[in-house]
Amino acid sequence: MKHTRVKLTVFTLAVAIILAMVLTACGSEAGTQTNAPVSSSTSDSTLPASVTDVYGRTVELPEEINSTVCLGAGALRMVCYAQGEDKVIGVEEAEHEQTLAKAYNYLNYDKFKDLPIVGQGGSGGNTPYEEEIIKVNPDVIIAAYTQQEADKLQAKTGIPVVCVAYDGIFDPTMDQSLELIGTLLGKQERCKEVIDYMQTAKQDLNNRTKDIPDNQKPTVFSGAVSFRGGHGIEGTYAQFPPFVAINAKNVVDETGKDGSLIIDKEKILTWNPDIIFLDPNNMQLVRDDYKDNPDFYHSLKAVQDGKVYTQIAYNWYTTNVEVAIADAYYAGTIIYPEQFKDVNIVEKANEIFVHMLGDEAEHYYQDLVDGQLGFGELNIEE
Numbered sequence: 001m002k003h004t005r006v007k008l009t010v011f012t013l014a015v016a017i018i019l020a021m022v023l024t025a026c027g028s029e030a031g032t033q034t035n036a037p038v039s040s041s042t043s044d045s046t047l048p049a050s051v052t053d054v055y056g057r058t059v060e061l062p063e064e065i066n067s068t069v070c071l072g073a074g075a076l077r078m079v080c081y082a083q084g085e086d087k088v089i090g091v092e093e094a095e096h097e098q099t100l101a102k103a104y105n106y107l108n109y110d111k112f113k114d115l116p117i118v119g120q121g122g123s124g125g126n127t128p129y130e131e132e133i134i135k136v137n138p139d140v141i142i143a144a145y146t147q148q149e150a151d152k153l154q155a156k157t158g159i160p161v162v163c164v165a166y167d168g169i170f171d172p173t174m175d176q177s178l179e180l181i182g183t184l185l186g187k188q189e190r191c192k193e194v195i196d197y198m199q200t201a202k203q204d205l206n207n208r209t210k211d212i213p214d215n216q217k218p219t220v221f222s223g224a225v226s227f228r229g230g231h232g233i234e235g236t237y238a239q240f241p242p243f244v245a246i247n248a249k250n251v252v253d254e255t256g257k258d259g260s261l262i263i264d265k266e267k268i269l270t271w272n273p274d275i276i277f278l279d280p281n282n283m284q285l286v287r288d289d290y291k292d293n294p295d296f297y298h299s300l301k302a303v304q305d306g307k308v309y310t311q312i313a314y315n316w317y318t319t320n321v322e323v324a325i326a327d328a329y330y331a332g333t334i335i336y337p338e339q340f341k342d343v344n345i346v347e348k349a350n351e352i353f354v355h356m357l358g359d360e361a362e363h364y365y366q367d368l369v370d371g372q373l374g375f376g377e378l379n380i381e382e
Contacts, residue, residue, distance in 0.1 A: 072144030
């Protein structure tokens with residue numbers, strides 16, 4: 001009997017200890033849940049108390065982010081790459097007009113056309129409408145603004161302003177910006193997919209062309225480039241990003257400049273490039289000039305050889321990255337046919353557009369073709 005009591009006492013004590021441990025663990029877990037940051041139901045992970053933006057600004061965040069407005073060149077585009085457009089509750093004025101050359105706008109126009117206008121943007125510069133922003137009251141403002149502009153806007157509205165930025169294609173700042181947007185909108189996994197896809201494209205383009213000796217490369221020229229309006233053949237670009245991506249021999253790089261510029265047509269004749277790419281948006285300007293100066297065009301080797309091709313304009317409220325990548329692949333198929341012989345440009349363009357902008361972009365290249373903006377040979381005389 002005595003042994004039985006001892007056994008019962010030991011058993012009771014063991015049960016008590018186990019219960020105490022379970023209760024302690026539960027209490028600790030409950031406490032952890034209470035103190036954790038609250039995130040939206042669509043987040044990949046919990047929202048941090050603050051983020052550091054592209055300018056090194058520390059921006060404190062609310063407990064949840066369920067809405068945003070995007071201001072400045074490229075901000076809304078990157079949010080669309082992140083597939084976060086459903087959280088956008090206000091847009092800049094230009095988004096109320098559907099523009100084929102601006103893929104994110106063209107594809108999401110039905111979502112944007114009736115949203116409140118919260119800024120001017122576009123060629124009018126960065127002009128936020130503070131009162132309208134306060135009315136729609138987003139949880140966060142994602143802005144491609146300068147640090148000073150962002151600080152001023154945040155002070156006036158009392159709403160966190162996180163700065164993002166990028167320039168051209170394959171820009172590390174864009175990767176940082178997408179990571180920020182992923183954190184803010186709970187789209188980390190999607191943004192990683194976009195970053196990884198861009199890096200894969202960059203490596204593929206470079207690997208196909210990096211070992212080709214310069215003396216075996218044809219010379220190339222990109223004309224009729226738009227910047228501050230449309231231009232004829234004399235509108236060009238040094239260090240043209242699609243050409244840089246495929247290590248092309250751009251004759252304009254000889255100027256030592258970087259970016260868009262007007263070049264004297266006599267200089268084009270001196271360079272006499274093997275291949276010319278022109279923006280189909282500005283072909284009327286080129287053809288009007290041809291009527292006045294046919295001898296100039298007939299003197300160009302590329303025109304004589306029938307090697308004049310389209311290059312879809314990719315700069316519209318900064319870079320349409322998906323179009324710029326497609327441009328690089330198309331230029332590759334023309335300049336280096338052997339190295340790009342496995343690339344069907346229509347299939348590749350569709351792949352790029354869908355990866356960057358989602359399934360709704362599967363028809364976008366065909367829409368460009370229907371708008372006479374697709375890839376192909378050009379006849380200057382027509």
